[in-house]
Amino acid sequence: MSSPDVSIVTAAYNSADYIKQALESLRQQTIDDSRIEHLVVDDCSTDETAAIVESVETSYLRLIQKQENSGNGTIAWNHGIEHARGEYVVILDSDDEFFPSLVERSSDVLVQNDDVDFVYTDYYERFPDGTWEIVETDAAILNTVTVGVMHRTDHLRQFGLFDPEMIFAEYDLLLRYLDAGFDGQHIADPLFVYHRRRDSQTADSDRVDAGKEELRNKFGDDARIREYRV
DSSP states (O other), X not given: OOOOSEEEEEEESSOTTTHHHHHHHHHTOSSOGGGEEEXXXXXXXXXXXXXXXXXXXXXXEEEXXXXXXXXXXXXXXXXXXXHOOSSEEEEOOTTOEEOTTHHHHHHHHHHHOTTOOEEEEEEEEEOTTSOEEEEOOSSOGGGOOSBTOEEEHHHHHHTTSOOTTSTTHHHHHHHHHHHTTOOEEEEEEEEEEEEOOTTSGGGOHHHXXXXXXXXXXXXXXXXXXXXXXX
């Protein structure tokens, strides 16, 4: 079996109420199915998450069932990346959704530009009350979220994947990238929907403050940390 170009990793825990929209958003991708794999890491859900994933008939979908709940979505992301066969990898959370061209457009940038290390896009942020806004990420890379950033898989592994000890492991990784001289390319279109849930960690202001302080302690009083929005 030939290896796919892109691995999409989804960490899922008790996601039965919303994972269908994430799965369906991948069925709508413009990239050929033969070029992708979708790894859903079920972190010992106690609801119907695994059954819903198994009910989807696609050639690219793989369910990975962990034997013990990690209690940490970052660990589940890393577990999926460790199993990834694609040259590139991108995270899709179980409650979010990609627009049809995200995987193809992002991977095309990496295929065509050896000097680009990762690709990120603008996105729609949808709030619990149903309102939404477009988040433009070009000038402030830490305005991205984990979702939708496409990496070269070997680079992620080189950098030790996401650090599960960090509150904001995604920004810790990006800052490590930037400090190492890695370059990202921005796509100036909103290509996914990020659903901000009431129970998300960014809804906890004390946790957000602790996460920023953790980053400052590691990277110094960096303007990139002061300016980003979470």
